[in-house]
Amino acid sequence: MPENKNNLQDKSAEIAAQTDAVSIHRKKKGLSRKSDRILLVIFYVFAGVFALLCLYPFYQVLISSFADETTLIREGYKLFPSKFSLDAYRTLFASDDILYAYGITIFTTVVGTFCSLIVTAMAAYALSGNKLKYRNAVNFFFYFTMLFSGGLIPYYILIKNYLHLSNNLLVYIVPGLLNVWNMFLLRNFFNDISPSLRESAMIDGANEVTIAFRIILPLSLPGLATIGLFTSLSYWNIWMESMLYMDDSRLYTLQYLIVRMVNSISAASSAGQSGLPTGVTSVPAYTLRLATAIVTIGPIVLLYPFLQKYFVAGLRVGGVKE
Amino acid sequence: MRNEVREEQLQGISASREADAMIPQGGGSGKRNIVAWLKRTDLVKNRWSYLLLLPAIVFIVIFAYFPMVGIIIAFEDYDPIAGMFASPLIGFENFRFFFSSSDWIQVTLNTLYLNTLFIGTGTLASLLIAVVLSELRRGWFVKVSQTLMTLPNFVSWATVALFSVAFLSTDGIINNAVSAMGGSAIPFYSSPDVWPAVFVIIRIWKGAGWGAIVYMAAILGIDESIYEAAKIDGASRLRCIFSITIPLIKNIIILMFIMSIGNIFKGDFGMIYPFIGDNSLLFPTTDVIDTYVFRALRSFTNYGRTAAIGLYQSLMGFLLVLFANWLARRYAPESAIF
Numbered sequence: 001m002p003e004n005k006n007n008l009q010d011k012s013a014e015i016a017a018q019t020d021a022v023s024i025h026r027k028k029k030g031l032s033r034k035s036d037r038i039l040l041v042i043f044y045v046f047a048g049v050f051a052l053l054c055l056y057p058f059y060q061v062l063i064s065s066f067a068d069e070t071t072l073i074r075e076g077y078k079l080f081p082s083k084f085s086l087d088a089y090r091t092l093f094a095s096d097d098i099l100y101a102y103g104i105t106i107f108t109t110v111v112g113t114f115c116s117l118i119v120t121a122m123a124a125y126a127l128s129g130n131k132l133k134y135r136n137a138v139n140f141f142f143y144f145t146m147l148f149s150g151g152l153i154p155y156y157i158l159i160k161n162y163l164h165l166s167n168n169l170l171v172y173i174v175p176g177l178l179n180v181w182n183m184f185l186l187r188n189f190f191n192d193i194s195p196s197l198r199e200s201a202m203i204d205g206a207n208e209v210t211i212a213f214r215i216i217l218p219l220s221l222p223g224l225a226t227i228g229l230f231t232s233l234s235y236w237n238i239w240m241e242s243m244l245y246m247d248d249s250r251l252y253t254l255q256y257l258i259v260r261m262v263n264s265i266s267a268a269s270s271a272g273q274s275g276l277p278t279g280v281t282s283v284p285a286y287t288l289r290l291a292t293a294i295v296t297i298g299p300i301v302l303l304y305p306f307l308q309k310y311f312v313a314g315l316r317v318g319g320v321k322e
Numbered sequence: 323m324r325n326e327v328r329e330e331q332l333q334g335i336s337a338s339r340e341a342d343a344m345i346p347q348g349g350g351s352g353k354r355n356i357v358a359w360l361k362r363t364d365l366v367k368n369r370w371s372y373l374l375l376l377p378a379i380v381f382i383v384i385f386a387y388f389p390m391v392g393i394i395i396a397f398e399d400y401d402p403i404a405g406m407f408a409s410p411l412i413g414f415e416n417f418r419f420f421f422s423s424s425d426w427i428q429v430t431l432n433t434l435y436l437n438t439l440f441i442g443t444g445t446l447a448s449l450l451i452a453v454v455l456s457e458l459r460r461g462w463f464v465k466v467s468q469t470l471m472t473l474p475n476f477v478s479w480a481t482v483a484l485f486s487v488a489f490l491s492t493d494g495i496i497n498n499a500v501s502a503m504g505g506s507a508i509p510f511y512s513s514p515d516v517w518p519a520v521f522v523i524i525r526i527w528k529g530a531g532w533g534a535i536v537y538m539a540a541i542l543g544i545d546e547s548i549y550e551a552a553k554i555d556g557a558s559r560l561r562c563i564f565s566i567t568i569p570l571i572k573n574i575i576i577l578m579f580i581m582s583i584g585n586i587f588k589g590d591f592g593m594i595y596p597f598i599g600d601n602s603l604l605f606p607t608t609d610v611i612d613t614y615v616f617r618a619l620r621s622f623t624n625y626g627r628t629a630a631i632g633l634y635q636s637l638m639g640f641l642l643v644l645f646a647n648w649l650a651r652r653y654a655p656e657s658a659i660f
Contacts, residue, residue, distance in 0.1 A: 297481050
């Protein structure tokens with residue numbers, strides 16, 4: 001069953017290899033017709049505009065988070081606010097909430113990603129190649145969980161009543177240790193490493209450990225980086241666990257602070273519409289909201305350009321990831 | 323092909339190992355036979371590999387298969403003190419409760435409608451971006467714009483929801499623009515009808531650039547000589563796109579499509595909840611099965627009924643995956659998943 005997928009992934013590996021050759025070809029392709037030139041201009045404009053639209057909200061939120069609160073309320077959101085202020089960030093970091101949440105989230109992300117990569121890589125390595133006689137059965141054992149699940153309630157009862165993970169930081173880390181899809185992605189990476197490399201190393205006297213650490217691991221670095229990025233993102237974005245299992249607000253994650261913030265704003269504005277007094281819920285100031293948003297995306301966006309080259313290569317070789 | 327060759331080699335190696343293990347068999351003692359048999363089993367021969375698998379298997383048993391056993395709750399009058407296995411069984415009573423309310427129709431229809439909308443618009447947008455970018459000359463422009471387009475994918479839905487407040491609130495950017503042009507402000511957070519459109523736009527902003535990567539890889543794999551031949555025959559760029567590019571990446575489009583059909587019963591909880599939360603004014607268009615179950619979990623104390631809804635969803639999702647795969651086998655065998 002996953003062998004079919006392998007085919008597809010082999011194809012995309014070939015595609016990646018061809019990419020460079022194709023781009024050289026494309027450069028040579030001259031432009032002759034007028035209608036073709038017009039179409040090309042439209043394409044450039046379209047790509048440029050869409051790219052700018054993707055960037056715009058980030059810019060707007062970033063610049064407005066540095067705006068002066070009263071100026072922002074009076075003038076609305078401007079491309080360049082007339083008065084700047086750092087008050088929002090001062091208020092933000094003066095409260096314990098965000099600092100605790102930051103600590104919890106960073107801890108969860110770092111420890112979780114590290115442990116998850118180990119568990120995932122171990123399983124993926126064992127399932128790669130044709131080492132195991134029962135690998136198809138094991139593959140199915142994993143694959144089936146992608147097709148069918150017990151649903152939220154049994155899971156909730158498991159965490160709460162059987163594993164007793166409420167109010168425990170492990171509830172953020174342990175349930176995310178293995179993502180089956182990521183494991184199969186990594187397995188395909190390992191499969192793509194030529195077995196002859198391994199055999200020649202064996203002839204030269206290398207043992208399994210040497211092969212794993214000196215050959216397989218360096219060669220699958222793009223794969224590990226891709227999986228590592230996905231995993232760290234999913235740890236960074238955890239919030240439902242805070243809502244369901246945590247009673248102590250000092251154990252909340254950053255994203256949960258945001259979800260609570262949005263929900264209070266949404267509730268207040270719909271209450272305002274339906275005639276109830278708006279003052280029912282305390283709504284954070286405009287610039288404070290924006291500053292919170294900026295602070296929570298910071299690390300991921302800063303990491304992203306460095307990891308991008310890895311994961312684009314990783315995606316192409318490893319197969320499709322939605 | 324490569325794998326098969328490798329398998330033969332490995333079998334060669336293991337055959338010699340088996341021969342070693344079989345030598346004592348001639349001795350005849352039963353104990354020895356068992357030891358020899360054990361030595362020959364894959365579990366012992368590849369014990370280090372199985373040991374590497376062990377943490378993952380234990381994890382899956384606990385976090386995926388145990389909840390499947392827990393489905394039994396859906397048929398019980400669940401009593402938290404008695405626990406999962408000692409609560410009284412009540413047959414399909416919990417299901418009857420859910421299906422006799424009007425909620426189930428609303429959340430099911432919302433889930434299907436929103437997902438269909440997202441799959442359709444998302445595929446089209448990603449495809450459009452992939453085609454456009456692959457027509458442009460490779461260079462800094464494509465690199466930079468692709469980076470910008472994939473950037474939003476890495477921001478969490480919660481953060482996007484907070485961003486959106488700046489755009490959607492009554493004194494937000496969109497409403498300022500609307501009133502500047504003389505229109506009347508749209509109260510987004512109390513108008514359910516606008517939300518499917520809002521979600522579609524936000525999803526395209528967030529995911530279309532990322533989704534395009536798969537299609538771009540496929541387009542770049544097309545043999546360039548086909549385009550050259552078409553050009554010699556006088557085909558325009560547009561003609562090339564519709565007669566070469568799209569037909570040749572049809573398989574990957576179908577594959578992605580089928581994979582999404584399998585998920586059509588899964589509401590995008592991670593997206594919807596941060597935006598909507600418990601704002602009941604917006605439920606008529608945005609309440610999906612997942613948000614319904616989640617709210618039920620937090621408010622009802624009746625776990626049995628909530629588990630029944632979850633099981634209904636899982637089962638329908640599973641059947642859809644099978645159906646999608648059947649479709650694939652029938653109409654695009656290369657795209658079948660299993």
